Amino acid sequence: MAGRTLLMSLVRRNLVNGVRSYSNDAPPINVKYGNREVVGFGLNGEASYLDLEDFPYPAIRYKEITPDIQALKEKEKGDWKKLSTNEKKELYRASFCQTFAEIDAPTGEWKSITGCAAFGIGIALWIFILLKTYVYPPLPHTFSREWQLATYDRLVKLDANPIWGDWKRKEK
Template sequence: MLRLTAGRVGSLLTRRATAALSTSSARMASHGHEVSETVDMSQPLYWDRLDTPLPDRPFKDIVSAADKSLKQKEKGPWSQLTKEEKIALYRLMFCQTYAEMKKPSSEWKTVMGGIFIFLGFTGLVVWWQSIYGKSIILFLVFFRLQTKPDTMTRHGTKSRAVNKINSGSVAFKLHTR
């Protein structure tokens, strides 16, 4: 018993020392508090959507020196720009093209896999019921017939109890159900 307690104390001290020497963000993440980036929703946001051709802001806000020179070259005649420069200018404004946004995803494979797993499990349950279902039903019916209440007959209906009431000279018979 003493060894178990000493082992637990040693483990606790080791974990505490590791947590004390680690960075604060790692400590926060280790305790289940995720450190996430906050987004200012009052500022214009960028998103690629088919129904919104021009987002509120460009894809890249911070441009490098090469991008700045390309932006200056953009102000001149576009016939002097090469195809690669036009693509680079497009990528400064947008993350994806329409063709990239319309590209089909592989999500259908996951959906179909889930459907087939569900159908397979259902098939196993139906197969199991076809083999063992009748014996379970017979057992339950037999058990139910053995433990029926006194007012129930073998066929599941209440037995008729006849009560006689004497009211002076006339006898009445009441049938209760």
């Protein structure tokens, strides 16, 4: 993190590697990473591919440019009515990995999360039962129902902490 911060401050001052640069922006459009074309700014200005609904246009294309895709790109420059449905799909898949319907499709991940949570709760309950049975001492006799009722009766007879309806008037 600190190294990246230092590098970015040097880039802003145009002093990277002792060479004065005149641009500190993101890479220009149509620069290639490997054989993948950069087509935009990206989510954070970095050339990365992410399938996100919130940000539907990734910075780089999904697939590398192969001769087949290059031929389709040349054909794409003409009339789109001449392209078949499969060719249009292949062009789409060259730029994007998933469609919006595929991004929204349920994955079933909730089942494993629910199972792991239930397993964890079960383990915690077993640990609690074992601790309650073998580790904790028994409760004192003052926790019994008879003792609590006797204490309550004693407090009533002693008139301890009476609550009266009107604070000015005390009736007995």
